Amino acid sequence: MTEIEFSAKYYDGESSRGIDVRVRLDAANMVHVIGLDAPLEVPLANVRVAPRLGNTVRSIAFPDGAKCETEDNDAADALLRRSGTGRFGDLLHRIESRSRYALAAALGLAAFVVVGVVWGIPIAAKVIAHTIPDEAAYDIGRGTLATLDKTLLDPSELPEERRRELEATFNGMANRYPDLPLTLVFRRGVGPNAFALPDGTVIVTDELVELATDDRQILAVLAHEIGHVHHRHGLRMALESSSIALLVSAYFGDIAQITTLSASLPGVYANAHYSRDHETEADTFALEYLKGAGVAPHHFADILRALSEAAGNAAERTPLRYLASHPPTEDRVRRFDSEK
Known part of the structure; x- marks a missing residue:
């Protein structure tokens, strides 16, 4: 499997101060946060990646309450796909990104009502x-x-x-x-x-x-x-x-x-x-x-x-x-x- 690496801001869950870091997912599906005083490694299965909502900032939450935020939606989507939970989010984003699909969905909802x-x-x-x-x-x-x-x-x-x-x-x-x-x-x-x-x-x-x-x-x-x-x-x-x-x-x-x-x-x-x-x-x-x-x-x-x-x-x-x-x-x- 290929590695995934992207920029993010790290928040320890105790203060509002953000730290510029790099997040890397290795071939063994371990998530590494690079740039902290102490190394942080968490299995991808224990990480919660927020679903895509337009082009808003995405959060990547860790078990200890800390999180990373990134504007790299493609990288966050790649994390979701590697975890096996990103297909629905990709589909929803494609629908939201195409006006004719969004219009069709709205018309379908209206017809249902x-x-x-x-x-x-x-x-x-x-x-x-x-x-x-x-x-x-x-x-x-x-x-x-x-x-x-x-x-x-x-x-x-x-x-x-x-x-x-x-x-x-x-x-x-x-x-x-x-x-x-x-x-x-x-x-x-x-x-x-x-x-x-x-x-x-x-x-x-x-x-x-x-x-x-x-x-x-x-x-x-x-x-x-x-x-x-x-x-x-x-x-x-x-x-x-x-x-x-x-x-x-x-x-x-x-x-x-x-x-x-x-x-x-x-x-x-x-x-x-x-x-x-x-x-x-x-x-x-x-x-x-x-x-x-x-x-x-x-x-x-x-x-x-x-x-x-x-x-x-x-x-x-x-x-x-x-x-x-x-x-x-x-x-x-x-x-x-x-x-x-």
């Missing part, structure tokens, strides 16, 4: 939402309605008799799903809307009831919202908008951390949109329910069209609208129109 946000987090949220025990999952949403009542919603003004009619319809639907803690409540003040909370509460606004021309349209909307509860979409939205640390805590069953989702839920419901996947799942659930109950699926398409028209007329007058949290598409309308 985008894939994680667009696909990875929703998939993780779906898996985690269904691993959380039922009691804990439903408990997360408790208190959300009270917060919404203080910020967005007003008490219902529907006649008592009308509420009882719709509650009877809803209770009949809920009896089909005894595992879901379903509850129906009425509110007003945010335009024609209906949405489900993770604790099983389904909120229907007076404006939606007044917009419907047939109670079977309301029943279709209720079936859709029960689908959101069944698939835990509210919980999944909260998880998707949370931190990675909270996702990990939820996956490993840290219920104390999971309950911190409760504080974020009102904001999630005020600002977030259900994803296309969420809507498709809830639509499929509603479609299966309607067919099983002998209700023509076109009633859901009818109410979607009415909601779309109402949203166009209302413009931005209400802070929370059905079509804001349930983005409609012509495909969804056509799907229910085409079903018999």
